[in-house]
Amino acid sequence: MDIRQLKYFITLANERTYTRAAKLLHISQPSLSASIKKLEQEVGLTLIDRTARQFRMTKEGQILYREAQKLLHHYEHVSLEMDRLKQQGPLELSVGLIESSMFFVPDILTRFKQEYHDVRISLLETLSLGDVKNALNNFDIHLAITNQYIHQQDIETTPIYEESLVALIPPEHSLGDKDVLHIHDLEGENFIVCKEGFQTRQDILNAFSKSGVKPNIQFEIERFETGCSLVEDGLGITVVPENYVRYSKQTDCSIKGIEGANISRIVYLAYDKNRYLPPNVMRLIELVKEFFA
Incomplete structure (x- = not known):
């Protein structure tokens, strides 16, 4: 199982027909069909219900689809981060915030900028639970300061005050x-x-x-x-x-x-613990925790 196979599977699941998916992927329909069958053989599970009249994934296929999306997001994110690091030097840091966090965030950012003065920082409002989950899962932000406790295995949610x-x-x-x-x-x-x-x-x-x-x-x-x-x-x-x-x-x-x-x-600090976080992001996490220690 490799990234290419997962990309093919995700595209097929999104498009729901082999014809449209193959066209988007710029490959032939038989090649796509063969790749999906090979993926099923490698994982030892049936992913597509071929008895259904319309396109339908099996339960196992739905699970793989969800996990493959996360993996592909992560893969693309790491690739972009490495390219950006080569081309631009210091990374941009994105933080999701609730309104009331602005009473302490400027103090923390002042300390952070003393150590990382070249890092660009994006502050984004992430207010509802859906906003926070989507922003973290899609890698729109590196971390969030939120009053939502996130019940998700790969998200570290630490109370700060x-x-x-x-x-x-x-x-x-x-x-x-x-x-x-x-x-x-x-x-x-x-x-x-x-x-x-x-x-x-x-x-x-x-x-x-x-x-x-x-x-x-x-x-x-x-x-x-x-x-x-x-x-x-x-x-x-x-x-x-x-x-x-x-x-x-x-x-x-x-x-x-x-x-x-x-x-x-309760206000929490939340971030994806399975995601690659550069040293400057880890330092910002430390500064937030130190502020409320």
Whole structure:
């Protein structure tokens, strides 16, 4: 089994016909068919269900397809990295971030640039679980700072800090006069929350559920910045990470802790432990861990 065979198999699985796949690969259809049969012989498994009227992979074929895609991504990535290293010298480093991580990321990058001043750094927003998984699996980023725990065997997910979630109350709202809030104080209020797929949404709704309160969700958002703007305009109340409001722009909104609900979130450092990571990426990982040590 080699890379060429896996590429042929992936192309066939994507195109679902030997004719289109062979055309894309610039080989004859009999050559493609022979290559697939040889691959099946080498792995000792039937990969294509030839009894079906339409193209269909067996369960074993589906597993090989998923794993072969990862392997091909990795192979192409390593080839590109080596070419870039020869042509451009220092590599570009890509980091996936959540909004609230900007309270500490500049300090870490300042230290990093003192050691690797020629390295170019791309900072990309990766907010939902799907965003983070796709960015890591497709090698769009070298590492991610995320509040999503990734249940994937090849992804190392290390907790780096935990922070409280606080309520953001519109200016002149009656709840702004309270020293602290309880979940029941938010019952019936217009509520702003992250959309499905965001861990912060799940953390907040779990706290409401444990308190027996159903939030009156009026707005769903992707970014805390959007939620804060809606709160400033008096459109509702939201719950955001404490560090986000502490280090973001000044606001006329009231920031209140929520007692008795134990609303918090964990922020993680995540990266593909089976992927080749150059020394500068490993150093950045070390600096993140040292910052919160």
